Amino acid sequence: MWLYTFLERILIPTGLHHFVYAPFVFGNVATPNGITVDWFTNLEAFTQSTQSMKDLFPAGGFALHGNSKIFGCTGIALAMYHTAKPENRQKVAALLIPATLTAVLVGITEPLEFTFLFIAPWLFAIHAILAGTMAMVMYTFGVVGNMGGGLIEFATGNWIPLLGNHTGMVVTQIAIGLCFTAIYYVTFKYLIVKFDVPIAGRGDAEMKLHTKKDFNEKHGITSKGDAGTATPLQIQAVETIEGLGGVHNIEDLSNCATRLRVTVKDPSRVQTAEYFMETGAVNIVKNGNAIQVIIGLNVPQLREECEKIYSATKTVDMTMAPAT
Incomplete structure (x- = not known):
């Protein structure tokens, strides 16, 4: 479980992460019709059963990578804010709030993750290690589901339907997630300060979050075809x-x-x-x-x-x- 989630995160720059999770989530590697289809097909039966969710749907451990988007990115954003110079924090907050909300709500993490990939790739590796560890800990404590996206997907497709017979699992997941938010925050804050990482709001760093396009340009990676002047x-x-x-x-x-x-x-x-x-x-x-x-x-x-x-x-x- 740790290796699966670690690879799903660490391979994002190459685009190969799709080949890690897609066979499990959409293919038949873990369940006959893919985790997503079989989760929703059996969700009503899950809600009525008092058996543990880990016993009912063990394959759901391969769809916990969304937790790093909700709990991990929140800790990263808080660390970025508190390591910025006090006079720059208002500007940094203006950058971080929309990027963090997008990551947390719908699971689109590009501005936060590619900022570290652009400035300090080793910090992205730390992120992948923590993401794998969080998924492993959650699964150990019985957390499973279809949780590859953001909070909207978590709430509507997992938490709300499971309240009742599986409230304990939901509470366990949130508790572990918040603990990892604190771990992310402390770890990233310490490393940013210790190694003086030049993120937005620190030193002479550019006041911006970086995108996949910035990362590709820095490393000479060209997109498909000739883009010309198209956006x-x-x-x-x-x-x-x-x-x-x-x-x-x-x-x-x-x-x-x-x-x-x-x-x-x-x-x-x-x-x-x-x-x-x-x-x-x-x-x-x-x-x-x-x-x-x-x-x-x-x-x-x-x-x-x-x-x-x-x-x-x-x-x-x-x-x-x-x-x-």
């Missing part, structure tokens, strides 16, 4: 449309708080979850012709870019259509 969001929109089978496979396009909701003509033309994760999405949910691409809080902006491509292509089709 990352425009590139993601193009790749998302392609993953959905192209403009002509899309019948309807909208969004909710964190998801791109799409109705497609032929669901067999929709790419795999791994493809969409490579474009920047968190995950994808398929239900017949109804597709949900889980993006995060910037989904309205992505939908707008997708609509521009959709509208432009339709306009070209109408222009080129033969006159009747």
